[in-house]
Amino acid sequence: MSDVLSRVIVWRGDALELLDQRGLPQRAERHLCHHASDVAEAIKNMVVRGAPAIGIAAAYAVVLAAQKIDWNTHRVDQWKEALEPDFARLNRARPTAVNLRWALQRMQTVEAGDARGLIDNLLQEADQIRLEEVEANAAMSAYGAALIAPNSTVITHCNTGTLATTGAGTALGVIRHAHREGKLHRVYAGETRPWLQGARLTAWELQQSGIDVRLMCDSAAASVMAREKVDWVIVGADRVTANGDAVNKIGTYSLAVLAKHHGAKVMVVAPQSTLDNNTPTGRDVPIEQRPGHEVTHWLQLSDSPTQGGHAPEGIAVENPAFDVTPRALIDVFVSETGVTHYHPESK
Ligand code: MRU
Numbered sequence: 001m002s003d004v005l006s007r008v009i010v011w012r013g014d015a016l017e018l019l020d021q022r023g024l025p026q027r028a029e030r031h032l033c034h035h036a037s038d039v040a041e042a043i044k045n046m047v048v049r050g051a052p053a054i055g056i057a058a059a060y061a062v063v064l065a066a067q068k069i070d071w072n073t074h075r076v077d078q079w080k081e082a083l084e085p086d087f088a089r090l091n092r093a094r095p096t097a098v099n100l101r102w103a104l105q106r107m108q109t110v111e112a113g114d115a116r117g118l119i120d121n122l123l124q125e126a127d128q129i130r131l132e133e134v135e136a137n138a139a140m141s142a143y144g145a146a147l148i149a150p151n152s153t154v155i156t157h158c159n160t161g162t163l164a165t166t167g168a169g170t171a172l173g174v175i176r177h178a179h180r181e182g183k184l185h186r187v188y189a190g191e192t193r194p195w196l197q198g199a200r201l202t203a204w205e206l207q208q209s210g211i212d213v214r215l216m217c218d219s220a221a222a223s224v225m226a227r228e229k230v231d232w233v234i235v236g237a238d239r240v241t242a243n244g245d246a247v248n249k250i251g252t253y254s255l256a257v258l259a260k261h262h263g264a265k266v267m268v269v270a271p272q273s274t275l276d277n278n279t280p281t282g283r284d285v286p287i288e289q290r291p292g293h294e295v296t297h298w299l300q301l302s303d304s305p306t307q308g309g310h311a312p313e314g315i316a317v318e319n320p321a322f323d324v325t326p327r328a329l330i331d332v333f334v335s336e337t338g339v340t341h342y343h344p345e346s347k
Contacts, residue, residue, distance in 0.1 A: 004028045005162040005205070009048065009056055009130070011123070014067065016060045018048045021163055025204040036065035036086040043093035043100070046195060050164020051238040051274055052133050055099035058090045059126035062107040066122050069115075076112045095286040096247060096322045097238035098276040103129055130166055136271040136336035137167030144174030144234070144269050144334040148183050152231040155188045155221060158249035159201035160236035160269070170236040170269040172205060174334065179211045187211055188230070190218040190251060194294040194319065197249070218251050225262035233259045235325075237270040244327035244342060245282030246270075250320055256329035265331040272335050282324030292317030 007028070010017040016039055020031040031047045033039045039061035042048055048057045065086035066079060074082040087104055094100060110125050112118045148154075154175060161172035168176055178184050187206055192198035199215055206213040216224060224230065233255045239247040246252070246268045256266050279285055295317045297309035311317075333340045 005208070008053060008163055008166050009060065011060055011063075011126070014064075016057065016064060018042055018057065019163070020047050021049055021201065022046060024163070024200050033061070034064065035068070036061040036083075037089060039064065040086075040089045040093040043090070049195075049197070050159060051097035051099040051236070052165040052167075052170070052271060053163070054094060054097055055103035055273065056126070056130045056133060056166060058093070058100050059103045059107050059129045061090055062086065062104065063119065063122045063126055066119055071115050076115050076118060079112055079118055080108055094288060096288045097274075098279075099238075099271075099273050102273045133165055133271060133273075134167035136273075137165055137169055137173045139336040140170060140269055140271065140334050141168050141173035141177040143336075143339050144171075144267060145177035145181055145183070147267065147332060147334075147339065148174075148178045148181075148232065150183045151185045152178070152183055153185045153188070153229060154178075154232045154234050155190065155224070155230055155255060155264070156202060156233070157190045157198060157218075157235050157252055157255055158192045159197040159205070161202060161205040163201050163205065164236070169205075170271070171234045171267070172202065172236075174234055174267070174269050175206070175211065176209055179209065184211065187213045188221070188224055189213055189215050190221060190255070191215060192249060192251060193218055194290075196299075218254075221255055222258050225258055225264060230259075230262065230264040232265050232267055234267045234269065237268050237274050238322055239276050239279070239285055240268070240270055240274055240333065241279045241282050241285060242277045243281045244330065244333065246325045246327075246330060246333075247282050247285045247287070247322050248325065250323050253323040253325045253329075256325045260329055266325070266329060267332050267334060268325070268330050269334045272337060275335075282326065285322075285324065287323070288321040290319045290321050292319055295319050 016033040018031040020029045161169035237246040296311035
């Protein structure tokens with residue numbers, strides 16, 4: 001793992017240091033958060049992104065919030081009430097990835113003890129959430145790679161690597177593992193408009209791992225599949241609903257439809273913390289709509305773009321950050337507990 005990849009989320013005792021992913025791969029700047037609200041803003045503004053990583057960051061944000069409780073006005077057993085505004089703010093930071101809510105709920109199960117004990121226990125839980133993610137990545141990487149035949153060509157989308165998980169990655173973990181086993185012919189990475197997670201982050205992580213990667217415009221996937229045999233589309237997920245639908249970065253659904261037409265298989269790779277059995281189908285998941293300037297102002301992804309965009313001024317924009325891939329289009333779901341063949345009859 002390169003030095004940069006070990007700095008995705010670093011606990012500093014009284015602050016959370018995040019690697020600002022918006023400047024990568026050209027600039028690897030630190031983004032320090034002293035308050036839970038700083039972390040919520042960092043999640044909202046994509047300083048840290050990827051479903052597991054935002055869950056981990058939110059867990060450490062709870063520790064920051066607890067450090068600031070005034071014990072003169074709160075009893076220790078009231079710590080959850082004291083942190084209610086922080087929990088609410090973190091929960092609202094991004095609506096689609098269920099790992100955020102899952103991590104916050106898990107932090108709420110921590111036993112208080114005394115004030116010092118509460119902080120220690122919360123920190124231990126945040127560390128544990130992170131450790132489990134790293135272990136889950138390793139397990140799912142091996143399970144997924146075992147499904148890949150030698151000389152396979154893979155398309156992946158968005159970023160699902162260390163930057164999104166702090167571990168080996170979900171889909172990217174499988175790809176890395178298959179590469180180590182010498183099974184990959186080539187990987188195509190979609191650029192992932194409008195935030196370019198594929199171009200900025202995935203292409204870079206794969207390059208660092210010495211994998212033969214070709215970056216393509218998202219719209220090139222159909223012609224690549226028509227031209228050469230693509231064996232697998234391998235993606236992560238931000239939420240998998242009770243019926244097996246996978247909610248993931250916008251563009252995943254298109255790839256799954258294309259895969260069906262061209263005979264490629266679709267593998268969704270995600271930890272158990274991404275499963276949401278309380279939501280029946282993908283249609284019931286809130287899909288984040290992001291600001292229009294992310295589409296109209298090429299590469300001006302900050303809160304307030306300064307220069308004119310490339311699209312007509314005043315144009316209405318549709319900018320959903322995620323889409324739903326129905327279970328019917330998914331061949332296998334891989335997590336740390338193993339492989340589920342969604343359509344065993346077509347194996
Ligand atoms: O908007 P992002 O960059 O947070 O979206 C991330 C993705 O969609 C990833 O593909 C997803 O989190 C998969 S698991 C690492």
